[in-house]
Structures are given as C-alpha cells and as structure tokens.
Amino acid sequence: MKVGEPERLIIDGKRLDGRAFDELRPIKIEAGVLKRADGSAYLEWGGNKVMAACYGPREVHPRHLARPDSAILRCIYNMAAFSVSDRKRPGPDRRSVEISKVTREALEHVVFTHLFPRTAIDVFIEILQANAGTRCSGITAASVALADAGIPMADLVPACAAGKVGGEIVLDLNDVEDNYGEADLPVAITPKKGEVTLLQMDGNFTREEFEKAFKLAIKGCKKVHKIQKEALRKKYGGT
C-alpha cells in the first residue's frame, strides 16, 4: 500500500468524488483564447487545466524535416513546473516525450496534411494544472485548437479514459483513482467513423473487463466530442 492511499475507492456504489461509474468530470472548453497562436483552446476538465495552441501551416526548420508531399505534424506536450504537487523540473522528460508521440499519432490521421506539402503544423499543449487524464485533456484541447486555426480536418478527435477502480469499471479517472486504481485505458477516436487513434493501457483487466472499459471510454469520447463542437459553435456560430 502506497503512502496516502485511501482505504476504499468505491463506497456504497459511488466514487469518492460522488460521480456515477459512467460519469465524466465537468469539462469546459473555450476556443481562440490566445492572440499570437494561429489557433488555440483552453480546457478545464475536472482538476486539469490545459492550454493548447496551433501554429501553421508554416515553414519547416530545419528544412530536411520537410516532406515533399505533405505537411509534417509536430506535437509537444509539456507540464508546467507548478502543475503537479512535486515541482516538475522544466524541460522534456521520458513521459512527456512518449505522450507527445502518441498525441501526434492520435491527431495526425484526421489532418489533411497532403494539402500543405513542405510545411509544418505545430501543436503545443501546456498542462497548467494536472489531475489525471492530462493526455486525453491535451488531445481534446489540441483538436479544438487545430480547428480554430482553420486546419482542414476530416473530424475532431475527442479523447477519454476509462479504467478499473475498486473492482469497478469507471469512466474518466481522477487523481486518486488513477494513483490507487487497478487500470487506466485512455482512448481517442474519430467520432464520424468510430476509428481508434489512441489506445494505451496499463494495469490489469480481464478480457471482459477490457471490453467493458473500452466501450465505456468510447462512450466518453462521444460525450467529449459534443463539448468540443459546442466550444467551436460558441466561437464560430453555426449548428
């Protein structure tokens, strides 16, 4: 048992923060919040606070990274030093390098990179406050920032995790559930076609639990998708 571990994570069929098993934490997204970036989005998701920005299509430096037939998509996921309890030393670490990679892979599928050969589209995700689920928060916000920048995309990419906590399959783990729960499964999808662009897992699932959690995560993604669309509607109007 780890230091600070609560005795139980599920009490009387409810989670410690009072949520139902399939309930998301509150999510707020605002598009177009930064002046300098070509597109941006600010997201609050439970205790997560995330700023995402998009620049591009723009020139590639160094040039040898450019592709003759498409844009390159680059993502940097970064945590502010003060976003976590133990101050994070500034600069990339192994975790953020991996998350930057899977974030790029989660987003690139929907971006029409072939329209912008020899350019770069840069996505920057800053975690200003972290409370479990930062990669899903980042992908969700980045997708809105890309749209805000006017980058042509086949779809938005919402992301959401499910997991196992106190033996139960639940949606959208918070800090405590992530630290002391049994499994975490972040997923990102393209809602129109229902394709999975991000899938990671750690912990312990039986085959049946996995399937249940997986489907719950996809359901979560669809709810997140609505909030993404709402944020863009709020800025750009339309239905």
Add this chain to the structure above:
Amino acid sequence: MKVGEPERLIIDGKRLDGRAFDELRPIKIEAGVLKRADGSAYLEWGGNKVMAACYGPREVHPRHLARPDSAILRCIYNMAAFSVSDRKRPGPDRRSVEISKVTREALEHVVFTHLFPRTAIDVFIEILQANAGTRCSGITAASVALADAGIPMADLVPACAAGKVGGEIVLDLNDVEDNYGEADLPVAITPKKGEVTLLQMDGNFTREEFEKAFKLAIKGCKKVHKIQKEALRKKYGGT
C-alpha cells in the same frame, strides 16, 4: 548577516582597502597579447585578471545566422574554473549567459557592423581571476581587443561600477564591498557622446543615491577610457 561578513565596510571615512570613495582600483591594460586572435587585450583591474580576444570579421557558421546587411557581433563571457573561490563548473551558466548578452549590447552600438555584411565578429572574454566588477572589466578589455583587431568603431566603450557600501556612494566595488554592500550599479558609456550602453543595478538606492552613484560611475568610465587609450597608444603610438 552572512558568514564571513565584516562588521563595518567604511571605517573613519575610508574603505577597507584604503581607497577614497571615488577612487578606482589600479588598472593595467595591454593590447595585442595573443598570437592567434585577430585582436586581444589583457587587463588587470584590482584583483580581476581578464583576457579578451576578437576574431573577425569572419564567415558565419551556421550560415542562417548571418545578416545580409551587417555583421553579427557575438560575445562569450566565461569564467575559468579557478577564477573564484568555489571552483566554477566549466561551461556556461545562467549568470554568464546574461553577462554575455549585456556585454554584446554594450559593445554593438559602437561597432560599424554595416561595413561587413554576412560576417561575424566574435568577442571572447575569459575571466582568469575574479574580484568583483568582472563584467565591467570584460567590456573594457573587449573594447580594446576590438580596436586591436582593427574593427572600425565609433568609440571605445569603457565600463565601471559605482555602488553603495556602508551607506556611502563609492566607485568600483571590490569583492567584499560587492558581497556585503547595499547596491551595485555597473555602467558602460561611449565617451565621445556620453551615451549609456550598459546599465544594470541591484540592491537599494533612493532616487538621490542613484543619481549620485550613476554620475560617479560615469566619471569612473571616463577614467577607464583614458587607460584604454593609453594601452592602444602604447602599442600603436599616436596621441
């Protein structure tokens, strides 16, 4: 009170090293001391020992740093590991990066960079022994090294600090005065026009104290300027 702090810094209207309030430490400058550099100068200023060298105008690597309409001036200020009491780890630190920047800004104004488009003029300052006032020592020496390299300049750039020590406004702080004094104000000027190219301050001045110290520093700069000219005269003759 810090470890090693003396009880008083001014005793009977005199400084601990016996200097008057407006008295510089002894300064010695020799121009043209290195074989390989295009220009060089060795300076001793109180307990400071500084070697400065200039290379250029020369090719710029990497090329994308070059400017089509002028030379770029680059400065590196570096302290030898053995120049201070607690061995300094080799390599740039935050302090030396800042001093390199303000040194470049202090010198660039006088250099006719527009005569040498697409080239670099490199200035290297090595602090071999440090005893407060290394940035002023470095700028002063570098300015002579630039002249020794035959770089056309509108003026020399002398630098000198004033400060507050034991409640008094004094010129050219030494080690102990810098560590335990109340304020330090390094200044560099272009003597002909009297323009200020370097100005930094830390500590505590009232408005009146600042003005007094500032004018004292400028006076110091003018004295340093004479010693710079003398060093060049000694090497190149002329008046």
Add this chain to the structure above:
Amino acid sequence: MKVGEPERLIIDGKRLDGRAFDELRPIKIEAGVLKRADGSAYLEWGGNKVMAACYGPREVHPRHLARPDSAILRCIYNMAAFSVSDRKRPGPDRRSVEISKVTREALEHVVFTHLFPRTAIDVFIEILQANAGTRCSGITAASVALADAGIPMADLVPACAAGKVGGEIVLDLNDVEDNYGEADLPVAITPKKGEVTLLQMDGNFTREEFEKAFKLAIKGCKKVHKIQKEALRKKYGGT
C-alpha cells in the same frame, strides 16, 4: 592498497588465471553475424564480448563533414550498461570518447578512404561484456567487420596489450591484472609492414621493460592477426 586487491598477481612464475607470461586469453571471432549492418563481427576474447559493425560507404550527414577527396571514417566505441560490474550510465563518457578517437586513428591508416570521396564509413563497437582489453578487442573486431563489409583495406589491424604485473612483463592483461598491475600497453599494428597505428601506455616501465613489453605486444598482435584471418577464411573461404 585498493579494496579487493589480491596479495600477489604472480604465483610460482604463473599468472592467477594459469597463463604463461606470453600467453593470450582464448579468442573467438565470427564474421558477418548481423543482418542490417554492411559488415559485422562478433568477438569473444577472454571475458570480453564485443560486437562490431560497419556501415558504408554511405552519405554523410551533416554534409559539411564530407571531404571532397576521401571518405571520412567515424568510430563509436560504446559500453553496454550491463557490461561492467557497476552499471555504466548509457551515453558517451570521457573514456569512451577517447577510445573512439584512438580506435579511428588505429584503423584509418589501412582503409582506402580516397576511393570513396564525399562518403562516410561508420564503425560501431559495442562492448557487451568487459574484462580488460576492450579497446584492443574492439579494434580487432572492427577490422574484421570492415573487411566483412567489403571495404578495401591495405591490411587488417590486430591489436593486443602487454603490461607489467607483479614485476613481470606479460601479454594480454585480464581484469585483475589490469586493475592491480603496474603498467598496461595497448598496441595495434599493420602486420604486413609492421607499422604501429595504436600506442597508449599507463603505469610504470623502465626503458628496458618498455621495450620488452612493446615487443611482446607486437607478437600478440601477430597472433591475433591469425585469428582474424581465420575468421574471414571461415566465412569467405580462400587461404
């Protein structure tokens, strides 16, 4: 006396591992063991296990490193983290940078670099298990890997050390002898002409001892050369 130092290194005219003074540890070389590399060799030499690979001639990146009149030879000597008792932190350290340099200098003389202008020939040496003499092992293996890659060479380059242990001049020091012995002298030669391409020494030799050890090391190189040739014969046939 260091921790773990044995009382004597020579007992009854024999070395602790039972070898005669001029006896090599067992050596096994296999050429052409890797799929991806253009040439490769695996070597076991006493407790050393070394994999060497050669790529090239191939394009040089970054391009400004290319030479208009010849190939550049580049060597990287690297120790696996688990190759030594105290885990080695991954990445180059000062020792491996120096060994990479002297390895390149030991090999370059025999390579017909002028046949491949503007290209690079890369040699990689991985020490998978270390037991004294890794640089000689690496050069010996790399030389076979170069031949396996079909790089035209004037000769193979075998390497072998001699040293002083318990007052005696002996060939091919092992771990314990290297740690607690008096001197180590690694040498590499071009067997046809008998030229020395690697020579390093540390410890203490009189003039006479040096000459004796030096000649012993060269004798060792010649024995190693036979094993190199045998390895290539085994793969490519011929005499």
Add this chain to the structure above:
Amino acid sequence: MYDLIAEIKRDNIIQTLKAGKRVDNRGFDEYRPIAVEVGVGEKAEGSAIVQIGKTRVMAGVKLAIGEPFPDMPNSGVLTTNAELRPLASPTFEKGPPGEDTIELARVVDRGIRESECIDLEKLCRVEGEEVWIVFIDLHILDYDGNLFDACELGAISALVDTRLPKVEDGMIIYKEKTDERLPIKDLPVETTFAKIGDNIVVDPILDEEQVMDARLTVAYTKKGDICAMQKGGVGTFTEKEILEVIDRGLEKSKELRKHIPFKEV
C-alpha cells in the same frame, strides 16, 4: 523575414510617435489594461495569471524543503525560472532556455531578491540544515510585449497568494495547505520603458519592442526606492533620459502595485 516586417512597422510606429501618439492609441505613460487573477492553480502553493493587454503569463509558486546555501545557513532559498513556451509566440522555440529567457528570469529574480520582498530568514526551519525552498516558475502563454513587467507582477502576486503546505515528519503533505503565508516584507514592481527613435514609452507592445532601440526596466520598492535596473537592446540612453525614466516609472509603479492582491496584516 522578421526584419522586413520590422522596417514597415518601424516607420509607422515612429511617425505615430512623432505625432505624439502610439499605434494602439495609448498615451506614452499609459499601460494597457491589466488583469491579475490569483489562486488559479490547486497544485501550486500560490499562483497567478497576469494579463497586460494581450500578454499573458501564468506564475506558480512551489515550495520544497531542502538545505540552505553554506554561506547563508539560516536563510531560505529563492529560485526564479521563466519558460518562454513555444505556444506563446511563433518565434519561441523548444529547447533549453535562451539568453532572453534567462535575462527575464534573472531580472525578475533581482527585483524580488533585492527588495527583500520575502523575509528569507523566516524560511529557515533548522539552521544550516533545513530551509524552505521557494520556486517561482513563470510560464509565458501569450507574448505581446513587455514580459518583464508582467512576469514581475505575476511572481509577486503568486507569492502573496502562497499558503504553506502542511509538514509532517519533515515531509510535505502538498494536498493540505495551511493558513500560513510567506513572510512578505515588500512588494517590488517593475516598470519597463522602450526608447524608439527619440521617444520613450511605457509598456511596449510587441510591435514596439521589435523596432525599439533600447529598453530600460526599473524595479521599485513600496517606499519608492530603486532595487533593480536592466537596460536592454543595442541602442543607448542619455544620462538625462535615464533619470527621466526613473521618475516616470515611479509613478507607474504605484499604479501597478494596486493590482497585487495583498492585504496588509
């Protein structure tokens, strides 16, 4: 590329200044609208988001327990770091902090340190062994000029917002904040002026910074003393200009200080 834009802008900006105006219609001594919000980070011990016009900075204070410096055995440790994140500007790049970032962090740090804003001796826990380490991290989110003033204001606001976490057996329980505040002794404020041609204006926007000859930042204590200064840029100031800037800045510093959410005890 940048230079080209700069040339056109420079002409426009200088002509406008000659006519006694600024391109965004502000007075020469007028700051853009300023907004300070504190308590914006639950994981930080103190935090603030500062906006000066479109420039936006998030400041966070984290506390840790560590050893004092050997020559200051009974003094807490203060460390200031800035991150010019690439989302804040097309010209900010990933990678280790460059000279602009380092200068920014060091000048903000000097303002705090030299004003003796925090009573560091009160942050000593066990002399020579255990003191509070105060990390101030400045995260630049949107860059439209004048980072110095925004960062100093953000840093001070985050410091006054800070509450010490609970400590048990020498280990910090970050989740439980106490009501104890940092021992704040002063509220330093920095004001920055840009010299463009013959005119000197406060709070330069990015367009003005790109064409300015030189910059002068002055940090003031509550009493109105000067506790830090930094000239920047290749251009120069005359003696007279420097003294003028100091006097103009003092007035502005009083305005800025009102934005710090600090209640005297």
Add this chain to the structure above:
Amino acid sequence: MYDLIAEIKRDNIIQTLKAGKRVDNRGFDEYRPIAVEVGVGEKAEGSAIVQIGKTRVMAGVKLAIGEPFPDMPNSGVLTTNAELRPLASPTFEKGPPGEDTIELARVVDRGIRESECIDLEKLCRVEGEEVWIVFIDLHILDYDGNLFDACELGAISALVDTRLPKVEDGMIIYKEKTDERLPIKDLPVETTFAKIGDNIVVDPILDEEQVMDARLTVAYTKKGDICAMQKGGVGTFTEKEILEVIDRGLEKSKELRKHIPFKEV
C-alpha cells in the same frame, strides 16, 4: 529515400497479404523463429540474448542498492532503459534516446510493472532507507522489426536469469553471485500486430513495419489478463479489430511464454 523504397515494398506486401500470404511466407499469426539464450553476461546479474528472426536484442539486469521513492518506502525500484544502438540499423543514430526508443522502453517497462512480474516489496532491505534497484537495459543489436516483443521477452528472460550478488556492510560484491533469485510473481509477454491495409499480422518484420498503418502491442499475464497496451502509428483500428487482436495475441502469448527459461519453484 526511405519513402521510395517503402512505396515499392508497400505494393508488394499488400498484394501478397491480399492473396492471404506474407512476403516471408509466414502465416498471419505466425512468429518468426525465436531463440532465447540466458546467462550470456558475467558482469550482469542476469542477461539474455533474444532473437526473433533476424531481430536481435541483448538484455542485461544490473542490481544496485539505493533509496526507495518517498511514496513507496517499502518497495524496490525498477527502471527500464533501451538503447537503439547505431550498429543495429542504418537509421539509428547516436545521441540521446529519441521518441521511438523512449516509447519502447516505457512500454516494456509497463508490461513488467503492471503485471507485477517482480514482487518489489520483497526487494526492500530497510524500509524507507535501502532497497534494491533493478536496472533492465535493452541493447538492440540487429533490427529487423518487432522490437517490442523481442525486448519484453529479453527483459523477462534476463530477470528470471538474475541472481542477487553478495552484500557485505551494505556494499555489493558484484563478483560473488548468491543463489538467490529475484522474487518473480508473473511472466508477462507482449505480442505485437501490424495493420497493413485491411490485414493484421503478428510479429511484423521491418519491411512490414515500414509500410504498416498502425501497430498494436498487448501485454498479457500468465493468467491471460491484459496488463499493458500501446497503439502506435498514424493509422487507426476499429473497435472490432482491437478486440480481435487481443484474442489472437492471447494465443500467441502462450507460445512466447514457453521461451522464458523459468522453472516454477
């Protein structure tokens, strides 16, 4: 350059797959020949060389004594590192680990950690003060695809091969290995499938990896539970495909596990 090769290969590989075959004549669910050799490093506490086809990885386990993490005071520490050495492929470069290397190490690490393969609490020596640190280092020697599975298999094999060294006065005598083994509780195995066009095949060779749309790695415990997953690549999987891969992988994991030279006590 790479893309050109890829295009030609892609056509060939896809056409072959459409015909229900693979370019190297394997079945869609067939691994290449696998060889595992342990005890190959005398300086390592445990070691293994794994070959899957031409892909070759050396795994070494080193032990050290150090401090536990503050929030896990009675738990040993596990750390996994991979090195894509430049001798293994013309595309691997010297320098600090890139994102592929880091992802590889982290996914292997998760398989081991989440399966609770090692009983880390048994590696505590003095609570809160002194625990065993287990370093797993993965040295890629020849790269012909599917590093994930080869590295996981290598890591586990090296772990089960590990014997603790003698300890005297808190110092490790590396030369003297005891008979004591690591407390192994599970034997996780990873299986990786590549999606190429509409087909999904196990254990992709390098040529297949270069043209694949996406990759899915699943780690299984002995019981058949799932303990780690990682999707890679820009392409996508459908829900159905993911569930299929999980089921196909489970079968293959049983095959792979047989190669681990572990005897139940």
Add this chain to the structure above:
Amino acid sequence: MYDLIAEIKRDNIIQTLKAGKRVDNRGFDEYRPIAVEVGVGEKAEGSAIVQIGKTRVMAGVKLAIGEPFPDMPNSGVLTTNAELRPLASPTFEKGPPGEDTIELARVVDRGIRESECIDLEKLCRVEGEEVWIVFIDLHILDYDGNLFDACELGAISALVDTRLPKVEDGMIIYKEKTDERLPIKDLPVETTFAKIGDNIVVDPILDEEQVMDARLTVAYTKKGDICAMQKGGVGTFTEKEILEVIDRGLEKSKELRKHIPFKEV
C-alpha cells in the same frame, strides 16, 4: 579551407625538414623558449601560466573536500579538465569539450596519476568519508601547437605551487591559505614528437601539427621511467622510431623539468 593551407605548408615544411632544418629555424630536438610563472591566481590554491613559444596555457588548482571513491577509501581524488577556449584559436568552438580536448585532459591526467606525482593517500582526511579533491583546470589561451607538453608542465607547476587552504569545522576558508603544500612525490614531464614525412621533431608548432602524420607523447618520471604514452594521428610509427622517440624524449624531459619551480624539501 584548412586543407588548402595545409597542402602548401606541408610542402614547405617537408622540404625544409629534408634539408635538415625547421621552418622556424629550430633543431629537430629543440624546444621553443619556455616560460613558467606560478602564483598568478589568488583565488586558486595553485596556479601557473606556461608559455612554449606562442602557445600559452593557464593552469589552476582548486581544492575541495569530498567523499573518496568506494574502492579507494583512503585516497584523495584527482581530476583533470582542459578547456580549449575559443579565444585561443579560430578553430576552437564553444560548446562541450570535443574529443581533442578530452584526449588532452586524459593524457595529462595519466602523466600525473601514473607517476604518482601526488601522494593521494596523504590527502585522506577521514578514511572512507572525507578526502581532499584536487581539481586541475587547464585553460588554453593561445594555441600554437604542442598543448600536451604545455599542459602537463602547467599542471605540475600549479600543483607544486599549491598551498592548502585553512579548514574550520570541515568547511574550507578559501581566503586563508596555510603553508602546507601538496604531498609531491614525483615530477612527471611529457615530451611530444611529431612525425612529418620521414622526420621526427620535438615540440611541433601549429603549422607542423597541421601537416604531421602522427604524434607521440611520452611522460617520464624523475627517475627516467616511462609513465604514460599516447600516439595520435592517422599515420604510423615503426618499432624503431618509437624506441628512438623514447630516448630522445628522455633527454628533453630533463630540460623541461628544470622549469618546474619545485624545491626539494
């Protein structure tokens, strides 16, 4: 660019050598003028500036108190670092030390270490816990060839110049130097020869280094034993040449050693 210069110079240098002369009129076994000045740094515990011709090196010794290596619990620690500062040559670049710098520092270090120049056991303060750390830093100021010999001479001169600082309560009072010297047991000296075509000359100037085929550095103890050697360059030496260089170097080492300002006790 460099190569072009080198070609012309090479011809001239070789022709001159064939005629039994050197381009600067020295004999084959003749050093340039040597000057050694010690006590040049008040912040260093020991220091020296060495000039060999126009090559100029400043060496500084700093002392600190630290822990011994675990396998040498009663031995002080010696560490040697070189900095090829960019002011010393147009070809030296800023940035971390390159392979030439590292080789230089390591060869100088070996000369000192292997000659047992310093009695490191006398630098133990508390066995296994507290020993003197000796930092030798070599700062290259002007580079006109033969850095090895200049650096070794500088390092030894700075070591013999060193006086231990006062220690109070385990903390060093750097400002107060005692009269205690380092326990010097030997005075190693390095001599370097360059092979250019068929000729071998001592103390190569930069022009000679740029065209030389190979370099051989030999370090000698006072007794005349050999304590370190390093061959450099792509060219080769014959057995006979190596033995000759050793004998010629021994004579020169005696000359060089006279420049070390050391008085036997």
